[in-house]
Amino acid sequence: MLRTHTCGELTLRNLGQTVTLCGWLQRSRDLGGMTFIDLRDRYGITQLAFNMETNPDLCMFARKLSREFVLQIRGTVTERSSKNTKIPTGEIEIVAENITILNEAKTPPFTIEDNTDGGDDLRMKYRYLDLRRNEVRKNLELRHKVSIEIRNYLNKLGFIEIETPFLIKSTPEGARDFIVPSRMNQGEFYALPQSPQQYKQLLMVSGFDRYFQIVRCFRDEDLRADRQPEFTQIDCEMSFITQEDILQTFEGMTKHLFINVMGLELETFPRISYTDAMKYYGSDKPDIRFEMKFVELNSLLKGKGFGVFDNAELVAGINASGCAEYTRKQLDELTDFVKRPQIGANGLVYIKYTTEDEFKSSVDKFYSQDDLKKVAEAFNAKVGDLILIMAGAEEKTQKALCELRLEMGNRLNLRNNSVFSPLWVIDFPLFEWDEETKRFYAKHHPFTSPKPEDIPLLETEAQKVFANAYDLVINGVEIGGGSIRIYDRQLQNRMFKMLGFSEQEAQNQFGFLLDAFEYGAPPHGGIAFGFDRLCAVLGGVDSIRDFIAFPKNNSGRDVMSGSPSCISKEQLEELGINITIEN
RNA sequence: GGUCCGGUAGUUCAGUUGGUUAGAAUACAUGCCUGUCACGCAUGGGGUCGCGAGUUCGAGUCUCGUCCGGACCGCCA
Numbered sequence: 001m002l003r004t005h006t007c008g009e010l011t012l013r014n015l016g017q018t019v020t021l022c023g024w025l026q027r028s029r030d031l032g033g034m035t036f037i038d039l040r041d042r043y044g045i046t047q048l049a050f051n052m053e054t055n056p057d058l059c060m061f062a063r064k065l066s067r068e069f070v071l072q073i074r075g076t077v078t079e080r081s082s083k084n085t086k087i088p089t090g091e092i093e094i095v096a097e098n099i100t101i102l103n104e105a106k107t108p109p110f111t112i113e114d115n116t117d118g119g120d121d122l123r124m125k126y127r128y129l130d131l132r133r134n135e136v137r138k139n140l141e142l143r144h145k146v147s148i149e150i151r152n153y154l155n156k157l158g159f160i161e162i163e164t165p166f167l168i169k170s171t172p173e174g175a176r177d178f179i180v181p182s183r184m185n186q187g188e189f190y191a192l193p194q195s196p197q198q199y200k201q202l203l204m205v206s207g208f209d210r211y212f213q214i215v216r217c218f219r220d221e222d223l224r225a226d227r228q229p230e231f232t233q234i235d236c237e238m239s240f241i242t243q244e245d246i247l248q249t250f251e252g253m254t255k256h257l258f259i260n261v262m263g264l265e266l267e268t269f270p271r272i273s274y275t276d277a278m279k280y281y282g283s284d285k286p287d288i289r290f291e292m293k294f295v296e297l298n299s300l301l302k303g304k305g306f307g308v309f310d311n312a313e314l315v316a317g318i319n320a321s322g323c324a325e326y327t328r329k330q331l332d333e334l335t336d337f338v339k340r341p342q343i344g345a346n347g348l349v350y351i352k353y354t355t356e357d358e359f360k361s362s363v364d365k366f367y368s369q370d371d372l373k374k375v376a377e378a379f380n381a382k383v384g385d386l387i388l389i390m391a392g393a394e395e396k397t398q399k400a401l402c403e404l405r406l407e408m409g410n411r412l413n414l415r416n417n418s419v420f421s422p423l424w425v426i427d428f429p430l431f432e433w434d435e436e437t438k439r440f441y442a443k444h445h446p447f448t449s450p451k452p453e454d455i456p457l458l459e460t461e462a463q464k465v466f467a468n469a470y471d472l473v474i475n476g477v478e479i480g481g482g483s484i485r486i487y488d489r490q491l492q493n494r495m496f497k498m499l500g501f502s503e504q505e506a507q508n509q510f511g512f513l514l515d516a517f518e519y520g521a522p523p524h525g526g527i528a529f530g531f532d533r534l535c536a537v538l539g540g541v542d543s544i545r546d547f548i549a550f551p552k553n554n555s556g557r558d559v560m561s562g563s564p565s566c567i568s569k570e571q572l573e574e575l576g577i578n579i580t581i582e583n
Numbered sequence: 584g585g586u587c588c589g590g591u592a593g594u595u596c597a598g599u600u601g602g603u604u605a606g607a608a609u610a611c612a613u614g615c616c617u618g619u620c621a622c623g624c625a626u627g628g629g630g631u632c633g634c635g636a637g638u639u640c641g642a643g644u645c646u647c648g649u650c651c652g653g654a655c656c657g658c659c660a
Contacts, residue, residue, distance in 0.1 A: 033617030047620070066611090082618050090620085107611065110594060113621085117594045117609065121652055174660035194660080221659045341586050342656045432660090445660040554653060 008044025014077040047093040068105035074098040159210040164199035175219040186576035192218035200237040204524040209239035225543040237526030273427040282402030287476025290414035306366035312391035319379040323386035324352040345400040351387040417540035430467040448483040482527030
């Protein structure tokens, strides 16, 4: 070992000991007669002291060292005459007797500090330097802790972790696959898994009744702050269980993580149906850290001569409590916000509850004070409240109102990242109709089982069929989702038929799974959690990038290594691949 | 595929109506300083204003194109 201690552990208890430390030079302060150096490793910072009177040669040497040099120093733990209460080692310093430069370093392109001066792009290019920073290191430490606690919890319950292949068969359903060419089978391709879905179901057929895997998954779709082309799932599956068992088990896991990683005890998770989530929050992943539920106003506001409302499929609003004081400018800002192309609302109507029995609204021409009062009552509004109303086609209005609700939540500081509000969203519809291709798609995936009572409606009223599917949402972020699967070959065939698969197509793509179902598949179901997202939510940030050691940028590039990149002609030839670039 | 924002010193940014030699902070270098801990003080070096074209007597500033980065919509079973 090149060191006897780390830079984070020495205190007054170690006074007088001769120690050897290794680390990076964080900063040096040259006072002329003496010089101080902060030595940093992942455990902390320890101050080194050099004195011109007692050891002039070493002091002169120390003055010449620059940031991020890798040093080994031997010295004596000494009490400081002026202490730093901000760090754990702040009461001591090392009076150095010997320094070895283990490696020199160029001046880094940005400062290795909590508040670095580096921009995102630069930090990604020099990610190995960025990872030296406390903030990013802490995120990865949190991630590690979460993964350990997941394994502890699931292991205790008898789950076993089994690895499944990364080079698998491509299937057209769902996200776009990442494709890997096969050299030995030219013209043929593997796909990287979007999730180990089919393999984990096969493991159930094999009798591993409690499986999990913390596993990388790949989706070739456009990125976001919370979406990477490769990301990590906590993938789980159980046999001989009901939906209730899954919810209990994984609510338990989530609580276990919060207690053991965050020191927070969570209440029982509320549950809401998909239908109600859409009705009250306009989203299947509502942020319930704050109320501000939608109130439907069709019966109160339609038919009074205001065309926009009269012709709307849905008129609904939210109560921004205490915002009646909003100025014209603030209301215009909100209107602009909902009119942005990404939201695309036509406008925003407000009602200010200014004083007892007095309302001011942007639609005073069409509604009496009495009409407005009834609206206020529908919201349980009080004096000082601001009611914001939108109207139009149902889905679009819900979506726009959802964005407005979240925006108001932000403005009113109701979305505190150290508060955690989990909930289960249950009873999803089984299908989703796609106008473009004129066909049904599986809302979850094609192996999701319909509610037993809805099975007779499969072929006749597919849009009314609900699924045994569920999502875990925390603070408006979809953390996990799963379903009870179909384990009956006949029902699976009916499902594929609804999704527009011929028997032959289904057999081609999923034949191995369908065949397996004929050899005694147990009733089973599961769930998968977005591990990166879970960590980001626990860490209280929106972007998952800082919880991934080496993430990709917005365009799917790794700006540090320069991937993706072209490959050589020889490589292409070996694979039997010709590149044609369209313009 | 689309919308919006950004690109100026190593870095983070400012740069007025198009007008003299493009600034600040920080980093870096040098010197001074014996209790600093974001040390302080002084001095200094550091610029293809992303790239290309255009308008103009004159472009960091205006126009078009392009590249790069970020946020979002579509997409993400």
